[in-house]
Amino acid sequence: MAEQQSRTVKVKAEEEGNGSWTTTLSSLGSREAGQGERPVVAKRQKRQEVRRSLVHYLKQREVGAKVQGFQGGMSGYVVQRLPEMLRERQLFLGTLNKVFASQWLNARQVVCGTKCNTLFVVDVHSGHITHLPLLRDMAPYVAWAQPTRGIHAVELNPSKTLMATGGKNSSSLAVYQLPTLKPFCLGDREGHTDWISAIAWVTDSVAVSGSRDGTVALWRIDSDMFTGSITWHNERELLMYGHIRPIFVEAIPTSSNSMDNQKVRDLAFSAKNQELGALSLDGYVHLWKAENNLSKLQSVRLPHCRDNLCLTYSDEFSLYVVGSQSHISFLDPRQPQQNIQSMCSYERSLGVHSLSTCQHIVTVGTGRGSLLFCDIRAQKFLEEKSSPDPDAICSPTGKKLKLSCSRGWLIHDDLWVNSYIGMQEFPNAVYTHCYNWSELKLFVAGGPLHSDLYGNYVGLWS
Incomplete structure (x- = not known):
């Protein structure tokens, strides 16, 4: 009986968390021994009540009703249980x-x-x-004649009054006003020489961009710093915006002579520590103190160096999370480099292409068109439940919880006919995903993993 109660308390601790990465069975057993049998029963009753409340909320939301006081203490439980309740509705983008x-x-x-x-x-x-109209560089500019490289980053400032992304020239920083989405300014002067791969807002008026040219640039979005303005016409309206230059540009440190290894793949910012992390292709996370400029702190070598593609920051645990070809790594700058923890993503060779964190759950978008969910506290991926009943105490199945995206749209052109027609599978990489937690919705998007295939995938999971 005591052993059964000990296992019950352990499951409870893993789902609700104790603020640490790992909870040992012995510590839970000691806690149970001090509380006796009665509190365990009370906790179980409360757990069932919460589960019924979650189901009730989801049903009420389907008919458009509002449920007051839902966020509060249930938020951690929702973050834990939402992934297994999500269902896909595919959206169609045409030929993008x-x-x-x-x-x-x-x-x-x-x-x-x-x-x-x-x-x-x-x-x-x-x-x-x-x-939306793309912002053009101040003429004349030779990059206009170069092939477009795509828009790789879209970020909103903390107050959601400005949006930063790429311009017509992929190496320029375009800023739009919110909620109107009117053009505000374009960073096209003395900035990057290759496309912008990542953007992070430091404050409401200061943004940092990272580029394939191996630099990070600090921009102040202030009308007083505009060096001029231009106008250009299209069929509908007259667009006016200022042109700015960065106030600080820093090159990524490199450990080799190859410039290719200096490419910035992603950025993540810790508002609590005023610290910026930049992930480079050569397998390093570079840390700066981000204020009026970028003051270098340290460079940390990652244990897995192949295809480090994405980076995010967990405010809950003060950790940087890195996605590579086959692993997710957790970097704590306060700990020695040899203490970096890693977990295999179980999607070998196709890589991790997008990451996000909320409380103790890391959502992982893979190159195989799937979503995985990692529990930082338990240091393991969420598993499928043995019972669909949300009120049941389920035993682990040992099978990772994985949401698989639909096939999306793929153009069957001459290249596809000549090179890929015999292939049975065309995975859509999950290049981006983002949550709307107030509505309990997850937006997922991407496209064919093969660079020369043309297509897209977009799905709303709710």
Whole structure:
């Protein structure tokens, strides 16, 4: 009986968390011995009540009802249980190619950037798409004649009054006002020489961009710093915006002579520590103190160096999370480098292409068109439940919880006919995903993993 109660308390601790990465059976057993049998029964009753409340909320939301006081103490439980309740509704984008970046603008609109250099807003209720004008560099500029490299980053500032992304020239930083989405300014002077791969807001008026040219640039979005303005016409309206230059540019440190290894793949910012992390292709996370400029702190070598593609930051645990070809690594700058923890993503060779964190759960988008969910506290991936009943105490199945995306759209052109027609599988990489937690919705997008295939995938999971 005591052993059964000990296992019950352990399951409870893993689901609700104790603020640490790992909870040992012995510590839980000691706690149980001090409390006796009666508190365990009370906790079980409370757990069942919470589960019924979650189901009730989801049903009420389906009919448009509002449930007050839902966030509060249930938020951790929702983050834990939501992934297994999500169901896909595929959206259709027409002939756009590969969605690389996305952000929720409000409860029903998501802004996206694509490989074909298109910036658009999609209404997740109606599926309607609105294209946004791309901001052009001040003429003359030779990059106009170069092939477009796509929009790889879209980020909203903390107050959601400005949105930063790429311009017509992929190496320029375009800023739009929110909620109007009117052009505000374009960073096209003395900035990057290759496409912008990542953007992070430091404050409401200061943004950092990272580029394939191996640099990070600090931009102050302030009308007093505009060096000039231009106007240009299209068929509908006259657009006016300022042109700015970065106030600080820093090169990524490199451990080799190859410039290719200096490419910045992703950025993550810790507001609590005022610290910026930059992930480079050669398998390093570089840390800066981000204020009026970038003050170098340290460079940390990652244990897995192949295809480090994405980086995010967990405020809950003060950890950087890195996605590589086959692993997820957890970097704590306060600990020695040899203490970096890693977990195999179980999607070998196709890689981790997008990451996000909320409380103790890391959502992982893979190159195989699937979503995995990692529990930082338990240091393991969430598993499928043995029973669909949300009120039942389920035993682990040992099978990882995985949400598989639909096939999306793929153009069957001459290249596909000549090179891929015999293939049975064309995985859509999950290049981007973002949550709307107030609505319990997850927006997922991407496209064919093979770089020369043309297509897209977008799904709303709710």
